[in-house]
Structure formats: C-alpha cells, structure tokens
Amino acid sequence: MTSSPILVSARVQATNRNTFVWVPLLVLGGSTALTLAIWWVVKTASAEAQLFSGSVQAPFWYLLVVGAQTVALTFPFTQALSLSRRDFWLGAMLNFSVFSLLFGTLLWLLGLVERATGGWWMNGRMFAFPLKLEGGVNIPEAGSPWYLLLYALMAMMALSVGFAFGTVYKRFGPAGLTLAITGTVGALIALLYLSIQGDWWPTLQAWFPLDRFPGNVAIITALIAALGILVSWALIRKVPA
Amino acid sequence: MSTTAPALELRSLSKHYRKRGGAVAALENVSTTLEPERIYGLLGRNGAGKSTLMALATAQAFPTSGEALVFGHAAYEHRPTLAKICFVKESQKYPDDFEVRHALHSASLAFPHWDEDFARSLTQELRLPTDRRIKKLSRGQLSAVGIIIGLASRAELTFFDEPYLGLDAVARQVFYDRLLEDFAEHPRTIVLSSHLIDEVADVLEHVLLLEDGELVLDAPADEVRGGVTTLHGSTAAVLEAAGALPVLARKDLGPVTQLTVRGRFEGAALAAAEAQGIGIEPATLQQTIVFLTRAGERAEL
Numbered sequence: 001m002t003s004s005p006i007l008v009s010a011r012v013q014a015t016n017r018n019t020f021v022w023v024p025l026l027v028l029g030g031s032t033a034l035t036l037a038i039w040w041v042v043k044t045a046s047a048e049a050q051l052f053s054g055s056v057q058a059p060f061w062y063l064l065v066v067g068a069q070t071v072a073l074t075f076p077f078t079q080a081l082s083l084s085r086r087d088f089w090l091g092a093m094l095n096f097s098v099f100s101l102l103f104g105t106l107l108w109l110l111g112l113v114e115r116a117t118g119g120w121w122m123n124g125r126m127f128a129f130p131l132k133l134e135g136g137v138n139i140p141e142a143g144s145p146w147y148l149l150l151y152a153l154m155a156m157m158a159l160s161v162g163f164a165f166g167t168v169y170k171r172f173g174p175a176g177l178t179l180a181i182t183g184t185v186g187a188l189i190a191l192l193y194l195s196i197q198g199d200w201w202p203t204l205q206a207w208f209p210l211d212r213f214p215g216n217v218a219i220i221t222a223l224i225a226a227l228g229i230l231v232s233w234a235l236i237r238k239v240p241a
Numbered sequence: 242m243s244t245t246a247p248a249l250e251l252r253s254l255s256k257h258y259r260k261r262g263g264a265v266a267a268l269e270n271v272s273t274t275l276e277p278e279r280i281y282g283l284l285g286r287n288g289a290g291k292s293t294l295m296a297l298a299t300a301q302a303f304p305t306s307g308e309a310l311v312f313g314h315a316a317y318e319h320r321p322t323l324a325k326i327c328f329v330k331e332s333q334k335y336p337d338d339f340e341v342r343h344a345l346h347s348a349s350l351a352f353p354h355w356d357e358d359f360a361r362s363l364t365q366e367l368r369l370p371t372d373r374r375i376k377k378l379s380r381g382q383l384s385a386v387g388i389i390i391g392l393a394s395r396a397e398l399t400f401f402d403e404p405y406l407g408l409d410a411v412a413r414q415v416f417y418d419r420l421l422e423d424f425a426e427h428p429r430t431i432v433l434s435s436h437l438i439d440e441v442a443d444v445l446e447h448v449l450l451l452e453d454g455e456l457v458l459d460a461p462a463d464e465v466r467g468g469v470t471t472l473h474g475s476t477a478a479v480l481e482a483a484g485a486l487p488v489l490a491r492k493d494l495g496p497v498t499q500l501t502v503r504g505r506f507e508g509a510a511l512a513a514a515e516a517q518g519i520g521i522e523p524a525t526l527q528q529t530i531v532f533l534t535r536a537g538e539r540a541e542l
Contacts, residue, residue, distance in 0.1 A: 003350075005320055012347040018338055069337050076334040077344070079301045081351035082323040082396070237318070241301035241330075 009083050009091025013074050019066060020099050024059050031058035032110075035126055043122050051124035056107060056151075060158040067096075067162025071170050071232075071239070079241035089236050093229065096159040104152025112143035138213050146214040153221040160228030167235040246313030248398050248430035249275040249298055254307035256293050256454075267293040269454040270307070275447075277312075277397070278428035282462065284438050284530065285451035291434040292330065294451065295400045299328040311398055324353055327396035329387035331403040331434075335375045342371040344386055345393075352394035359423070360393035366415045380407030388416050392423060400432045405440045413440070420444060438527035442466070448526070452534055467523040469532050472500045474519035482506075482514040489532045501532060 003011075014020055035055040042049050070092050078088045111127035119125060119142075128142035140146040169177040195201065208216040254271045257264040268290045275281055283291050296302035298309045300316035300323070308315060314322045335344055345364070349355045364371060367385040375386065384406045391399050405413055421444065424431065435441045448465050450458035458465065469489060472479045476498040486502040493499075506514055506521050514521055524532065 008350045011350055013336070015343045015347050016336060016339055019336070073334050074336040076330075077336055077339075077347070078351075079299075080327075080329045080333055080390070081348060082299070082326045082328075083351060084318045084320055084323055086318055087320070238303065240303060241296070 005083055005087040006090045006094065008081075009078060009087045010094045011091075012078060012081065012083070013070065013091055013095050020095065024062060024103065027059045027062050028056075028106075031055040032126065035124075036120055036122075039120070039122050039124050051119065051122055053124065053126045056127060059103070060154055063155055063158035064162040067159040067164075067228075068166035068169070070163055071166030071236075075170065075236075075239070076241045085236050085239065089233060092163065096156060096163070100152045100155035100159065103155045104148045104150070107151040108143070108145065108148035111147050115141060115143040138211060140214055144214075146218075149218055150214060150221070153218055153225060157221050157225040157228070160225045160232065162228075164228040164231040164235075167232045167239060170239045171235045245277055246310070247274045248277045248279075248312060249432075250310040250313075251294075251298070252308050252310070254294070254297055254309055255305045256290075256297060256302070257305045266454045268297065268304075268451075271451075271454075271456045272307075273449060273456060273459050275430055275432070277430050279446045280424065280431045280433065280444055281447045281449060282438070282441050282445035283432050283434040283449050283451070284441075285436065287436055289436075289451040290454040291436075291451055292402060293454075295328055295402060295432070295434060296330070299326050299400065301328065301330075325397040326400075327352065327391055327394040327398070328400040329390050329402065331384075331387070331406060333383075333387060339375050340372055341369055341375060341378070341386060344375060345371070345389065348390045348394060352396060354395035354427075356393050356395060360389055363389045363392060363415075363419060366419070367412050381409060381412060382407075384408050385412065392416075392419060395423075395427050395429065398430045398432075400434070402434050403436070404433065405435060405437060417444065438530055439525055442526035445526070448530075450530060450534070458530070458533065462526065465529055466526050467505045467529075469501060469503055469524040469529040470506050471522045471524060472498075472502065472506075472514070472519050473522070474498070474517065478517040478519055482510075482517060482519050487536075489536055503532075503536075 032055060035053045039051045039053070042051065074092075075088055078091075079085075083091075107127055114120060114125070114127045125142065128144070128147065129139055165177060165180060168180045172179075195204065208220070210216075251271050251273050254268060255266065256268040257266050259265075271290075271294065283294065285291050293302065297304050298311065298316070300309075300318070311322050312325060316322045316326060341364075345360055349357055349360070367389065369382055369385045369389070373382075375383070378386070384404055385408070387402065388404050391401050391404070404416060408416065420431070433441045433444065442462070445462040448458060448460055448462050449456060472482055474482075475496055476493065479498045479500050483500055483502050486504040488500060488502055490501040491498065501524070505523065511521060
C-alpha cells in the first residue's frame with residue numbers, strides 16, 4: 001500500500017465524481033439558469049424592477065443530503081474495506097474541507113462575473129446576499145472576497161450538519177433521528193421565545209454588531225459547522241456498520 | 242507448537258439486542274479458535290447468528306460481552322489488524338449511485354494485497370457489468386461483487402457471507418474453482434457462511450454450526466461428514482448391524498427397515514454389513530447436520 005489510510009478513505013468517498021463534482025454543478029447551474037430566465041421575464045415586463053435571488057442556496061440543501069448519505073451509505077462500505085472509523089471520519093472531513101474551499105471559490109468567482117457584467121446585464125443580485133438592511137449595515141458587493149469565506153463556511157456547515165444527523169441516524173436509528181431533529185427545532189423555537197421574552201436582542205446585538213455583518217455571519221456559520229463536526233466525532237466511534 | 246497467533250479467537254462472545262419484553266440473544270457465549278490457512282464453514286439456519294458473529298469478529302458491530310481477536314489483536318480501530326481482514330456483508334450497503342467499477346476501484350485502493358488482474362478475470366468470468374449501478378444489480382450479481390472483492394483482496398482473514406445467494410450454476414462453479422486454486426497459491430484463512438450446507442460442503446475443512454446464537458458443533462468436516470449413516474435392509478439384519486449405535490431415525494416398511502444411526506461404517510464393519518445384504522449410505526454433510534441438530538432439539542424437549 002502506497003498511501004495513508006486517511007487518503008484512501010478520502011479517495012474512496014470521492015470515487016464517484018457525481019457526488020462532489022457533477023451534481024453540485026448541475027444544481028448550481030440549474031438554479032442559476034432558472035433565475036436568469038425568470039429575471040429576463042420580469043425585466044421584460046418592468047424595466048425598473050429590482051432583481052434579487054436567493055437561488056444560490058439550492059446547492060447547500062444538496063450538500064446537507066451528501067453529508068447524511070456519507071454516513072448512511074458510504075460509511076458501511078468503508079467498513080467492508082476494513083478502514084477504521086477514525087480514518088473514515090478524517091477522510092470525510094478532508095473531502096468536505098477541500099470541496100468547501102473550491103465551492104466557495106467558485107461562487108466567489110461567479111460573484112466577480114456578476115459584478116463585471118453589471119448583474120448579468122439586468123442589474124440583478126444573486127451571488128451576493130440578497131438583503132437590504134437599514135443603517136450602516138455592511139453587506140459586501142458581489143465578488144467581494146468575503147463571499148469566498150462565507151460560501152466555503154456555509155458549504156462546510158451544510159455538509160457537517162448533514163453528517164452529524166446521519167451519524168445520529170446510524171447510531172440511534174430512525175427514532176433517534178426524529179428525536180434529534182424535533183429536539184433541535186424545539187430548542188431553536190424555545191431560544192427564540194426566550195430571546196423575545198427576556199429581551200435579549202440588545203445583548204445579542206452587542207455580541208454581534210450589525211456593522212460587522214459579514215464577519216459575524218462567518219463566525220456563527222463556523223460555530224454551527226464545528227458543532228456538527230464535534231457531534232459526529234463523538235458518535236462515530238461507536239456506530240455499527 | 243506453532244508460534245503464530247490463531248487467525249481468529251472468540252472468547253465468550255455474546256451479542257444481545259434490546260427488544261420489547263427483554264433482551265434477545267443474537268449470539269450467546271461463543272468461544273472457538275480458527276487456525277491460519279484453513280477453510281471454515283460457518284453454518285446454520287437463517288437468523289442463527291452467522292452474520293452477527295462475522296460483524297463482531299471484524300469490529301463492524303460491538304459485542305455485549307466477550308472479545309474477538311484477529312491474529313492476536315482486537316480489530317476495533319486497529320489499522321494493522323483491520324488491514325488483514327475482508328468482510329463484505331451479504332446485505333452490504335454501497336455509496337449512493339456507485340457503479341460496480343467504483344466499488345472494485347475502491348477495494349483496490351484499500352486492500353494491501355489486492356490483485357487487479359485477478360479481479361479483472363473474475364469480473365469477466367462472472368459476467369459482471371462494471372458500468373452498471375450497484376442498485377440495479379440482480380441478487381446474483383450483488384453476490385458476485387462480494388465474491389470478487391473477497392477473493393482479489395487476498396486478506397489473511399476473509400469472510401464470505403452467503404456467497405452463493407442468487408448465483409447461477411456456472412458462477413457457483415467459477416467461485417468454487419477460483420477459491421480453491423487461489424487458496425492453493427495464497428493460503429489464508431477463509432470463512433464461508435451459508436445456510437445451504439451442501440453448496441459449500443466440498444470446500445470446507447472445518448465446520449462451525451450455530452443454532453439460535455449458540456455454537457453447537459465445532460469439528461473437522463471429515464469427522465462430521467459420514468458421522469451419520471443410513472442402513473437399509475431386512476429389519477433383523479439392520480438392527481444387528483446397528484448394534485448399540487444411537488438411532489437418529491427409523492422407518493419400517495413391512496420386513497424392511499431404514500435406520501439412521503450416529504456412527505460410521507468402515508473396513509470390517511462395512512464388509513460385514515454388506516455381506517448381510519444391507520445397503521450402507523453415509524449421510525452428506527447437510528443431512529448429518531440436519532440429523533444432529535434435530536437430535537439436539539429432541540434432547541432438549
């Protein structure tokens with residue numbers, strides 16, 4: 001054997017090019033083409049229309065599924081290949097990181113194109129956050145290097161959260177997964193309720209000031225990704241194939 | 242005495258599952274030792290615990306108690322030990338949208354002794370379409386994937402989980418021939434699990450029989466094979482020839498009796514019985530095992 005088991009694990013998990021190359025490109029290409037078509041129709045009807053789209057989120061939903069399937073289907077196969085659970089996990093993390101970096105770069109480059117073409121010749125906004133916030137909030141223009149970081153972190157978050165839920169499923173079965181999803185949603189609702197009841201917003205704003213907007217989003221995204229990574233690591237060592 | 246560690250050593254291995262109304266034992270206190278470079282048959286009915294035993298031995302699952310040592314070391318998270326093992330489950334899961342060639346390429350990366358030429362010739366002989374998605378394979382083709390990975394990996398301890406499932410007669414013969422040829426050139430420890438005992442009987446050197454999670458038979462195949470004999474002839478002569486041997490089954494048809502006994506007829510005993518006009522027929526491995534397990538069930542009643 002010439003290479004380390006971690007690299008073997010990463011290569012096995014990336015053997016089928018569909019997973020990390022063709023399907024993400026297809027989803028991204030499809031959602032972008034659809035958005036441009038809709039914009040063109042809108043622009044024909046009303047030349048002054050402000051065009052925003054959140055279609056760039058589409059591939060991230062796919063990545064959530066990729067993360068979950070990595071544990072549900074790829075993990076048992078790596079066990080048949082006699083790879084350790086640790087090497088499986090490290091290989092997955094290596095692939096996720098490399099993919100996220102490349103995907104973030106691609107979306108950032110598309111943002112540069114968006115800027116260079118004057119919003120795809122229609123003054124549209126797709127590869128920058130489609131937001132308009134009041135009062136000194138700094139939302140970077142399309143093509144800003146911020147988006148390389150933000151989109152890479154969002155890809156990592158989607159993959160590792162999917163991965164963590166996949167691990168819960170393999171360890172505790174369908175009932176455990178349902179409980180984990182319900183629990184997470186319940187906790188988020190409870191948190192929201194408490195934040196309103198307890199008037200936490202000023203405190204939260206102090207922690208994450210709006211004028212440091214892209215940096216804050218990056219930190220929160222990274223924290224959620226880290227949580228997914230930690231949960232999956234804590235559970236994977238005792239997951240049966 | 243040999244200084245090499247056993248290929249597999251099971252020490253009081255148990256696996257219980259929690260179910261409503263208490264725990265169910267999939268494997269109960271199994272202890273045995275598998276020597277290197279031999280072919281073992283792991284036999285038993287569906288649900289007897291064969292897959293559980295193999296999953297525990299390869300650290301794909303976790304025991305409730307006891308331990309399994311592969312060449313002297315537990316396989317769990319131990320790279321050098323894992324590298325000696327190959328176990329493709331009968332119900333193996335593969336990554337979504339994997340084609341046969343993806344699975345074989347992955348195996349070639351993972352197994353240190355992988356023989357690519359061997360894998361390629363097996364693929365041709367078993368007529369496995371390499372560009373077909375694994376999801377779309379027939380049961381027999383799915384078995385063929387496991388067979389190819391198992392054989393071409395040349396792992397020191399290789400498990401074949403129900404390798405004959407869905408295979409046609411030609412493919413069964415290919416597996417049988419290639420297994421024995423390759424075993425002669427590259428001796429290793431092979432465990433064949435099967436609920437169809439006669440399918441694998443000819444290859445086996447040693448038999449492990451599981452019944453409801455318990456190891457009820459652990460003996461060389463030759464000792465088991467022919468350990469049960471059926472006598473056929475006139476009642477008086479048959480009974481006399483059988484002597485004090487334990488009777489497993491008796492069928493009377495007028496003056497003729499068919500008696501199945503535990504014991505073998507060889508040499509003088511065989512000649513004497515045949516001189517009396519008694520038909521002597523050693524039971525096949527499968528018949529032997531069926532008789533022995535039924536006898537066990539009766540003894541428990």
